[in-house]
Amino acid sequence: MTLKQRTQHSPKVYPPDGPISKEQYLMQVNYYAIREQLITALVGREVSDAERQILALPLRHGGLGLTDPQEIAKTEYKHSTQLTNKLIAKIYTQMLELDYNPLD
Numbered sequence: 001m002t003l004k005q006r007t008q009h010s011p012k013v014y015p016p017d018g019p020i021s022k023e024q025y026l027m028q029v030n031y032y033a034i035r036e037q038l039i040t041a042l043v044g045r046e047v048s049d050a051e052r053q054i055l056a057l058p059l060r061h062g063g064l065g066l067t068d069p070q071e072i073a074k075t076e077y078k079h080s081t082q083l084t085n086k087l088i089a090k091i092y093t094q095m096l097e098l099d100y101n102p103l104d
Contacts, residue, residue, distance in 0.1 A: 027069045034066055 039047055039055060042064070047055065056071075057063025 027073070031068060031070050034068075039066065 035052060036046075039052070043051075052068070054062065055064045055066050056068055058065050
């Protein structure tokens with residue numbers, strides 16, 4: 001799994017507003033590594049927030065595709081929960097309809 005895939009996976013698994021997890025901490029570390037080390041090395045200087053947003057654009061739109069994992073975290077988590085809500089509901093329904101008595 002590449003670094004980009006890992007940073008896109010974490011927001012789907014952990015809610016963005018909860019207590020900070022190890023994965024969220026690592027996502028923040030990745031954000032600063034991309035912003036302060038990689039982009040600075042590529043451009044030769046620190047970039048402004050506006051320039052950072054331009055660099056996050058896809059190549060076909062004039063950027064470098066260096067997405068900001070913190071920006072997409074809430075959207076990715078929302079999409080993930082929307083996609084899995086039906087499955088979760090089915091799992092809960094099966095549990096409630098299960099006629100199981102451990103004493104029998």
